[in-house]
Amino acid sequence: MAASAAAKRLVVFGGTGFVGSGIAKEAVKRGFDVTCVTRGGAAPAHLLGDAERGWASEIDWRRGDALRPETYRDAVRGADAVITAVGRLPMPSLTREEIVRDNGETNVAPGRVAMALGVRRLVVVGASIPPFVPGMAFGWGFKDAAYKVGKANAERFAREEFVGSGGDGDGDGGNNARGAVVLKPGGVSGTRWVDGVAVPLYVAMAPLGFALSKLPSALDPLASLAPVSVECVARAAVRGATEDAYAGKFTVIENLELIRGFGGD
Template structure:
């Protein structure tokens, strides 16, 4: 796992993962690592010892449904976690793990707002995605992820996992969801270009789990989709049937958010996970661990 990875400390890199006595830190969009006293300013020239401690993973979109699960899983694996989101605030849950994450406000489309967090990280994971107009989906699913991937590569982050999506063989789907599909493809293409040996694109279909809608209310999506997943495991040739037009989507197994999180952290930190695409059936296996 991550213990096999070498932590790359670059001169001028930020010892951000050590300055976390107060976790709920909101850093502004205008953060500039080159400014005096900024989080990215290095003590390399001051004679201070380089930072040490648990390896750090940077999670883009760690406040969302999938991102929250990824942060929790990374903490379970003994990693320090920095979450980059537009608000810089934690998710709605009041669970104790929230206080162990550093929540940073930054814009994924503007690497200057988060690039000081990347040097020294053992991996980065992006859970950024969303719906809206065609242009909005191109920006959120495509441009934002492509920018984060390129910035991580430039900072020397050795591995990158991106939570993409499986596109069902439904006629008209790509036309209806043009921005979503093209955005995801743009991000995957950038990942393959920047990380040919250490990039993994995860392609889940429906993701289920307890989804928080407030600090006290959660939607138990697993009550519906959990049994569906178990049922499809018993269907002979379900994987082959999933490739058929129209009805194919009915044979795509839903996967738990826990399985996606485990798969994403493994893809980002385990050298034995091969680069490329991790399909929905390979993700599903992580739910059995």
């Protein structure tokens, strides 16, 4: 499916993170102009040293704090789409309020700026959380599934405010109506960098993901728990930000659809 000719400039929040950097890389590969808003305002060394060299240097890196709109308003101005891939795992050292905020408002605030500046497309990287995961899907002491609450807040904003006030909600609003896409990956497989050290998550997750995703349709509830590659999530994010099929409506792409529908170019 061809990308809209009008969607040329994408602004990514969380572009130095595991999923966000994958999205930025995919967007550059597909020929879009990419701006990444990060607290540091520069590409980390491991991205500049990517084996597929050059892509990180093609990005316009801007300094900004997702919770402080005044720091990135100019970066968002004139964008065709905003992609938010900001999140924080529910570590014991964090308060419940911090976890909710850092998975919810960090994605909502850029969306509100996008609305104010007339951006027509929003993509939010949410999460599909298995019901048996403590601290994320159900109560974990005082944290009380704060991660899930934050992600749900971001999804609700995309559906009820970004599209609800600027799209028709039925998919007939056309390219001039606001559209939003929420991706809901489960575990994401790939190479995650932690303090300058590459952690090859794919070694354990990729074989499991492949096996589960090939189960017959009768076992889709089990297959939906399969890890998804970061490349699949990135393809879905960029297509959601640029293709006409996602204009003027609210779309949720669940984990199994990410695996089966975005596995290739």
